[in-house]
Amino acid sequence: xxxxxHAIALTPLNLxxxxxxxxxxxxxxxxxxxxxxxxxxxxxxxxxxxxxGMIVGLLASLGVxxxxxxxxxxxxxxxxxHWVSLPHFHFAFKxxxxxxxxxxxxxxxxxxxxxxxxxxxxxxxxxxxxRFFMQYALFxxxxxxxSLAGTIxxxxxxxxxxxVSSAMLVAFFHERxxxxxxxxxxxxxxxxxxxxxxxxxxVLHHLRGEGDFSALMGIYPWPESHTxxxxxxxxxxxxxxxxxxxxxxxxxxxxxxxxxxMEGPTPSSAVFYGALSVHLGAYLLLRVSPLLDASPTxxxxxxxxxxxxxxxxxxxxxxxTDVKCALAFASLTQVGLIVAEIGAGLPRxxxxxxxxxxxxxxxxxxxRASSVLTDFRQLENAIGSRLPPFSSPLGxxxxxxxxxxxxxxxxxxxxxxxxxxxxxxxxVLGLFRLCDSLERxxxxxxxxxxxxxxxxALGAASTLDDLSL
Amino acid sequence: MNLDLPLLELAILIPLAGAAIVSRIGNSDxxxxxxxxxxxxxxxxxxxxxxxxHTLHAEIAHDPGLLARSMGDFLEIDALSAxxxxxTALIYLLTAIATLRTKIRRFSFAGTLLSLALALAVLSCxxxxxxxxxxxxxxxxxxxxxxxxxxxxxxxxLHMALFVVTLAAGWxxxxxxxxxxxxxxxxxxxxxxxxxxxxxxxxxxxxVTDLFEHATFxxxxxxxTPMMGAYVAVRLVVPIAPEWVLQSIGLISxxxxxxxxxxxxxxxxxxxxxxxxxxxxxxxxxxxLETLNPIGLTGALCVWLSAALSLAGFGLTLRALEARHGRxxxxxxxxxxxxxxxxxxxxxxxxxxxxxxxxxxxxxxxxLLVDGAVQTFPHIGVAVVIAxxxxxxxxxxxxxxxxxxxxxxxxxxxxxxxxxRLAVLSLAALILGGGIFPQLIVPARHxxxxxxxxxxxxxxxxxxxxxETAQFSAKSRPPKPK
Numbered sequence: 001x002x003x004x005x006h007a008i009a010l011t012p013l014n015l016x017x018x019x020x021x022x023x024x025x026x027x028x029x030x031x032x033x034x035x036x037x038x039x040x041x042x043x044x045x046x047x048x049x050x051x052x053g054m055i056v057g058l059l060a061s062l063g064v065x066x067x068x069x070x071x072x073x074x075x076x077x078x079x080x081x082h083w084v085s086l087p088h089f090h091f092a093f094k095x096x097x098x099x100x101x102x103x104x105x106x107x108x109x110x111x112x113x114x115x116x117x118x119x120x121x122x123x124x125x126x127x128x129x130x131r132f133f134m135q136y137a138l139f140x141x142x143x144x145x146x147s148l149a150g151t152i153x154x155x156x157x158x159x160x161x162x163x164v165s166s167a168m169l170v171a172f173f174h175e176r177x178x179x180x181x182x183x184x185x186x187x188x189x190x191x192x193x194x195x196x197x198x199x200x201x202x203v204l205h206h207l208r209g210e211g212d213f214s215a216l217m218g219i220y221p222w223p224e225s226h227t228x229x230x231x232x233x234x235x236x237x238x239x240x241x242x243x244x245x246x247x248x249x250x251x252x253x254x255x256x257x258x259x260x261x262m263e264g265p266t267p268s269s270a271v272f273y274g275a276l277s278v279h280l281g282a283y284l285l286l287r288v289s290p291l292l293d294a295s296p297t298x299x300x301x302x303x304x305x306x307x308x309x310x311x312x313x314x315x316x317x318x319x320x321t322d323v324k325c326a327l328a329f330a331s332l333t334q335v336g337l338i339v340a341e342i343g344a345g346l347p348r349x350x351x352x353x354x355x356x357x358x359x360x361x362x363x364x365x366x367x368r369a370s371s372v373l374t375d376f377r378q379l380e381n382a383i384g385s386r387l388p389p390f391s392s393p394l395g396x397x398x399x400x401x402x403x404x405x406x407x408x409x410x411x412x413x414x415x416x417x418x419x420x421x422x423x424x425x426x427x428v429l430g431l432f433r434l435c436d437s438l439e440r441x442x443x444x445x446x447x448x449x450x451x452x453x454x455x456x457a458l459g460a461a462s463t464l465d466d467l468s469l
Numbered sequence: 470m471n472l473d474l475p476l477l478e479l480a481i482l483i484p485l486a487g488a489a490i491v492s493r494i495g496n497s498d499x500x501x502x503x504x505x506x507x508x509x510x511x512x513x514x515x516x517x518x519x520x521x522x523h524t525l526h527a528e529i530a531h532d533p534g535l536l537a538r539s540m541g542d543f544l545e546i547d548a549l550s551a552x553x554x555x556x557t558a559l560i561y562l563l564t565a566i567a568t569l570r571t572k573i574r575r576f577s578f579a580g581t582l583l584s585l586a587l588a589l590a591v592l593s594c595x596x597x598x599x600x601x602x603x604x605x606x607x608x609x610x611x612x613x614x615x616x617x618x619x620x621x622x623x624x625x626x627l628h629m630a631l632f633v634v635t636l637a638a639g640w641x642x643x644x645x646x647x648x649x650x651x652x653x654x655x656x657x658x659x660x661x662x663x664x665x666x667x668x669x670x671x672x673x674x675x676x677v678t679d680l681f682e683h684a685t686f687x688x689x690x691x692x693x694t695p696m697m698g699a700y701v702a703v704r705l706v707v708p709i710a711p712e713w714v715l716q717s718i719g720l721i722s723x724x725x726x727x728x729x730x731x732x733x734x735x736x737x738x739x740x741x742x743x744x745x746x747x748x749x750x751x752x753x754x755x756x757x758l759e760t761l762n763p764i765g766l767t768g769a770l771c772v773w774l775s776a777a778l779s780l781a782g783f784g785l786t787l788r789a790l791e792a793r794h795g796r797x798x799x800x801x802x803x804x805x806x807x808x809x810x811x812x813x814x815x816x817x818x819x820x821x822x823x824x825x826x827x828x829x830x831x832x833x834x835x836x837l838l839v840d841g842a843v844q845t846f847p848h849i850g851v852a853v854v855i856a857x858x859x860x861x862x863x864x865x866x867x868x869x870x871x872x873x874x875x876x877x878x879x880x881x882x883x884x885x886x887x888x889x890r891l892a893v894l895s896l897a898a899l900i901l902g903g904g905i906f907p908q909l910i911v912p913a914r915h916x917x918x919x920x921x922x923x924x925x926x927x928x929x930x931x932x933x934x935x936x937e938t939a940q941f942s943a944k945s946r947p948p949k950p951k
Contacts, residue, residue, distance in 0.1 A: 036814070036897060038890065084833055084911045089764050089840065091833060127807070153836065157827035164821070167865065174873035175804060187865050195858040199851055202839050432731045439732075443675050447621040453682045454738035454796060 008078070013067050013097075017078040019060035020105060021095055021148065024141035027053040031137050035130065046133050047120040053137075054113030057144070061105045064097050074098060075221035077150060090210045094150030100222045100286055100352060104147040107356055111275050111363050112140050118367060119267035128172060132265065135172075139165040143276055147283070152201040152211040155287075159197055159248070159280070163190035166277055169268040170261050182260035185417075189257045193247025200240035207233055217290045223348035227290040234291040238298040241288055242305070249281025249335050251309040255316075256417035258332055262324040269324055270366030274331050275359040282338045282355060289348055303343030310336025312414055318392065319410035323369045327362065334358045470527040472518060475534030477544050477593050480514035480554065482536070483507055485586040492579035501568065504578035508565050511585060512558040522551045523913075528920065532593075544593045548917035549703060549770070552910070553592050556774060557695045560781040561585045564687050567785045567892040569792045576687050580610050588695055597640050597705055604667075604697060605633045611684055611692050620683035628666055628676035636663035636701065643709055657714050660706050664718060668698030668755050669748045671725040681744040686791060689740075690784040693747055694777050699754045699769075707758060708924040719759030719845065723852045725752035730859035734866065739787050739797035742867055746783070749860055750776040750823060753853060757838045761925075765841015766918035771834030771911055775822060775903065779831060782819035782896035786812055790871060793883050799867060802874025808883035813872040815893045820864035822900045824857050830903030833911055 008014050030049050034041050041049070068076065080093040097105075116136065123129050138161050145158030167190060171183025201211055207229065208215040216237070217225040227234055245251070250258040250273075261273040272278075285292070285302060292299045313332030320326040338358070341351040368375065380387055398406065409415070443451035487507030494500045522530050529547045531537065537544040546554065561581060568576050584607065591603045608629040615622045639659030646652050662673070669677040681689045707715065729749035736742040754776060757769020789812055790805070791797060806813045818829070825835025835857060842850035885893065903910060 036811070036894060038811070082908075084908055086764065086767065086837075086911070086915050089837065091836070131810075157832075160827045164826070171869065171873060174806060174869075175876045177802060177874050180802070180869045180873045184862075184866055184869055188862055191858045191861050194861075195854045198836075198839065198854050198857075201836070202843050202851075202854075205840055206843060428731065429735055432735045435728070436732060436735055439675060439678070443624055443679055446624045446627060446675070447679070448623060449621065451621065451624065451679060451682070453620075454741055456796065 008080070013064065013071075013073070013076055014078060016060045016063040016067065017076060017095065017097055020057055020064060020097075021078070021144065023053050023057035023060065024137065024144045027137040028134075028141050031130070031134050035134065040130050043120075043124065043129055046130060047116075050116040050120070050133055050136070051113070054109055054116055054140075057140075058106065058109035058113060061102065061109055065102050065106065068097065068102070078148075079150075083153075088209060089205070091153055092151050092210065092212060093154060094212065095148040095154065096150035096213070097148065098222045100283075100348075101148045103352065103356060104283060105144055107359055108140065108143040108147060108276060111271050111359060112136070112143070114363065115267045115271040115367075118270075119265070122267055123265065126265075128174075132169070132172060132268070135165045135168050136268070139169070139272065139277075143280075146280060150213055152197075152204055152213065152216075155284075156194070156197055156201055159244075160194055162277055162280060163187070163194060163248075166190070166261070166268075166272050169272065170264045172264050172268065179263040182257075182263045185260050186257045189247050189250075189254050192254070193244045196240045196243035196247065200237050200244065203237055203240065207237075213287065216288065222287070223289065225290045227294045229291070229294065234294040235298050238288065238291040238295055239301075241284060241291070242298070242302060245281030245284045245339075246305065247281070248284070249278055249339070250332055251281065251305055251336065251339065252312050252414070253416050253420065255309065255312060255332060256413060256420065258328045259320070259325040259413060262322075262328055266324070266366060266370050269328075270363050270369075273328060274362040274366045278331055278335055279338070279355050279359060282335055282342065282351065285339060285342045286348060286351060289342060292342065293345070299343050299345060301343070303340050306336045306338070306340030306343050308336070310334075310340060312336070315406065315410045316413050319407055323372050324366070327365055327369060331358075331362050334362075470525055470530050471533045472521045472525070472530045472546075473533070474517065474521060475532055475537065476514040476518040476521060477532040477546060477554075478534030478537045480511050480518060480558065481544075481586050481589045481593065483514065484511045484582040484589070487511075488579045488582035488586065491582055497573040497578075498570070500578045501565065501573050504565050504582060505562070507582055508558065508562040508585065511589065512555060512562045515555040515558040515589065518546065519551050519555050522546055529595075543596055543599055544590075545595055546593060547595070548913060548920055550592045550595075552774060552913070553695070553700070554589055556777055557588050557592060558585065560694055560777065561588075561691060563781065563785060563892045563895065564691055566888050567789060568687060569789070569886075569889075572685075572687075572792055575685055577610075577614065580614065581687070581691065584610050584691055588691075588697070591697060592695075592700065595704065600701065600704055601633070601636050601640060604636070604701065607692075607697070608633065611680060611688055614685065614688050615683055618683070618685075621679075624676050624679040625683075628673060631673075632663050632666040635659035635666070636705070639663060640705060651711055652709060657710055660710065661714055661718060664698060664702045664706055664755070665721060666698075667701055668696070668722070668751045669725070669729075670718070670721050670752060670755065671728055674725065674729070674748050677748055678741055678744045681740045686740065686784065686788040689744075690781065690788070693751075694781045694784065696751055696754060696773055696777055698751065699758060699773055702755060702758050703921055707921055712761065715759040715761060716845070719756050719842075720849070722752040722755035722759065723842070723846065723849060723856075725749070726756060726856035727852050727859065730856045730863065733863035734859060737798065737800050739791070739799060739867065739871065742799060742863065743784055743787055746823065746860060746863065747780055749856055750780060753838060753856060756842055756853060760841040760845040761922065762841050762844050763915065763918050763922060764837050765845060766921060767911065767915040768834050768837030768839070768841050770914040770917055771907075772825075772831060772838050774910065774914070775825075775829070775831035775834050775900075778896065778899060778903075779819045779822035779829070782815065782893070782900065783823060785892060785896070786816045786819060789885060789889055797871060799870045802869070803871050804873055804875035804877040805883065806872040808877060808879060809872075809885055811890065811893060812885055813868070815897060816872065817864075817868055818897055818900060820868065821861075822904070824861040824864060826861075828901065828904045830900045830907075832904055833907040837911075 075098040078095040083091040083093045142158040142161030149155035167183045167187035170186050171180045173179045218228050247254050262269050310333050313329045317326050317329030338351045338354045484507050491500050491503050529545055532544040587607045594600050642656035666673040726749045729745045733742050733745035754769050754773045757765045822829035822831045825831040839853045842853045
């Protein structure tokens with residue numbers, strides 16, 4: 001097939017659907033192309049473009065919802081045809097509007113629009129203003145593609161965009177070392193998550209010859225769909241998707257990146273790690289929930305992972321010394337609970353509503369975080385006395401002997417980063433450094449002297465430093 | 470079938486004549502201008518040849534030029550080589566364009582044109598001895614440069630000598646044993662070693678890092694990015710080698726891809742980092758070529774194009790940075806983003822395109838490659854994903870080291886010039902265009918893959934050394950071409 005696009009019926013629903021998908025793409029093009037051609041836009045124009053894009057996208061997605069409700073349609077597929085079609089390999093470009101994706105797309109537009117308006121003032125005259133909105137546009141595109149993906153490849157496309165834009169935004173204040181190091185840490189965890197998702201896509205292709213979710217979950221609309229996979233297939237694919245979800249949603253043992261992500265500007269912390277990005281893992285599990293129904297083992301694992309993450313988040317959030325980190329762990333607690341709800345097999349609308357509610361609340365809290373001390377003072381002035389210090393009533397039930405170790409565990413964020421570094425990163429990097437020194441000896445031997453001219457360019461530090469704590 | 474115009478012949482003769490003319494020009498500025506003209510003309514010819522071939526809908530097309538006809542079927546193109554020719558010419562053209570005035574005294578423009586002519590001749594040639602001879606000739610220019618600059622040459626010479634000897638010896642045995650039969654280890658093993666050396670497969674990869682250490686960045690880039698090792702594998706090894714040999718190359722390449730990606734993580738200097746990224750991608754292409762299934766092979770041919778283009782862009786970005794700051798250490802932060810934001814974007818774009826990031830040229834190729842690798846190597850094919858993940862981490866780590874982490878203070882402007890901007894934007898357009906419209910490339914690559922597989926005819930029993938000959942299994946036997 002020489003070209004990809006199918007002729008799409010120009011129904012109002014399809015046109016609105018196309019608008020929802022096209023808006024983020026146009027936003028990226030509108031912000032990115034002037035920069036590439038050396039004509040960066042002014043703050044005013046960037047603000048206008050972002051605002052217009054978010055409003056049009058939101059209205060279009062609300063229109064899709066309205067028409068679907070009016071027509072009683074449960075699911076609409078926007079099939080743009082095969083991106084590539086080879087014998088035994090199809091890469092379809094397909095978006096699905098159903099009861100899961102439409103609310104998530106609306107949530108994305110509402111929260112991204114709010115954050116766009118907030119950041120327009122918050123980052124006024126910041127040197128990286130245009131850079132922030134470029135990464136923001138990539139993030140919006142990634143979110144919409146992930147939310148509406150009808151194939152695992154389209155989902156992967158959006159998933160990666162969310163990952164790279166998030167990592168770059170963590171490193172937004174890039175003239176300092178700490179944000180850059182933290183950005184790299186976030187990126188490493190995201191790559192693990194991406195790798196798991198890519199392997200899942202390949203396995204699905206292997207089993208079904210295509211990556212359509214309909215090949216995975218049958219033709220019935222969400223949440224009534226049932227998987228067509230048999231035997232151990234749901235468990236294998238489900239486990240890979242669980243790793244991907246755990247990385248993206250900062251579930252245990254990948255939770256270490258969540259506080260690190262708070263190095264970014266407050267608007268990005270709010271929308272990405274507090275509201276949208278951190279829920280993507282739970283969203284993925286909801287999308288493939290028929291796999292969980294087919295595999296009790298997988299459901300149990302999801303439930304356990306969710307509960308452990310929730311408990312860890314609750315514990316860690318109580319010992320944080322800055323408000324953004326405390327909120328980040330509070331988010332993790334809720335995300336853990338959402339995952340546990342999915343694993344426990346509760347009606348699928350419960351975790352979905354939980355996601356929507358939690359994302360909105362957390363965005364509000366993050367946006368108020370930078371003025372929390374002012375809020376406290378105003379409250380104290382209003383009541384005419386100091387607010388009583390907060391102490392959890394649950395603390396009374398913790399045995400005295402456990403309080404210090406638990407506090408230490410919470411302050412050190414479960415030692416998760418240290419454990420991952422000590423037992424995975426350090427040995428792997430150590431091995432490659434050993435290989436590097438052996439190669440040096442070998443080339444020195446072959447060339448009969450010092451073979452590495454590059455040594456002259458080196459400083460004293462080591463690249464390992466970036467991957468250490 | 471013949472091409473309508475002798476563009477293939479012209480594409481080779483123009484840079485050849487250009488090399489002779491430019492070598493007589495003493496002024497470096499003028500030499501660069503002439504070089505740009507000749508490279509541009511060669512590029513235009515190769516694009517014309519590609520379009521000509523595309524409109525012919527032929528399996529193989531011969532050049533109608535006088536010289537080509539006098540040489541028999543020496544110059545011909547097929548679905549494999551048709552896009553590789555303009556790609557190679559483009560890499561040379563962009564490298565010449567992006568060479569800064571500060572570097573033009575060091576960079577040999579005549580040598581570049583000669584190297585271009587040889588590279589195009591290799592890719593236009595399907596005659597095995599022609600390929601071997603031309604590749605042997607192509608090894609000379611980097612050696613002469615290393616000698617002229619007073620750099621150590623032993624690592625390069627040892628590896629290239631072994632490459633030429635094993636390649637020639639292997640093919641000699643193949644011809645002695647007859648083309649259409651299973652070949653003995655005497656024929657297959659030297660060819661296997663030759664391919665591994667030229668692609669930089671473990672443990673024969675050290676010459677690549679050594680070349681990047683000592684040669685000019687431009688020379689090393691031009692010698693390596695067209696990925697001639699993969700071309701040798703497709704032309705000389707895949708059609709005749711038994712399945713176990715190809716699987717062995719595939720497994721070694723798989724290990725090399727992961728190893729090199731891991732090594733890229735711990736490098737302390739930018740050129741060495743780039744050389745390992747190159748090695749990893751070169752090995753990934755080879756993994757796909759040895760999968761012996763249409764999907765994996767299509768993926769390999771796509772990754773070949775995308776990796777060559779992206780690596781060239783990635784290398785040119787590093788080269789532009791080096792031209793401003795000297796050799797770049799990766800042990801400390803340089804923070805040059807504010808001075809060269811476009812270079813930073815290009816660095817990320819080309820780096821992500823290398824690792825198959827969605828929306829870039831490499832995405833679909835990588836996906837096909839992973840799929841094909843898992844089909845052939847069910848349990849370890851996933852290593853391709855691990856290599857891609859490690860490469861992605863290494864690219865971002867290098868980006869942070871070079872462009873961020875501190876505020877670089879400079880008393881002179883470091884922005885990129887018009888020529889560099891042109892090179893960077895051309896690459897960005899191709900990388901993103903290839904990512905958005907992969908269907909313009911992928912079906913043609915699939916056709917080329919099927920043709921390569923159809924050349925693997927089932928061999929007649931050898932009967933020479935029963936223990937040393939390999940059998941073609943029914944699984945690897947390609948379907949008859951329709």
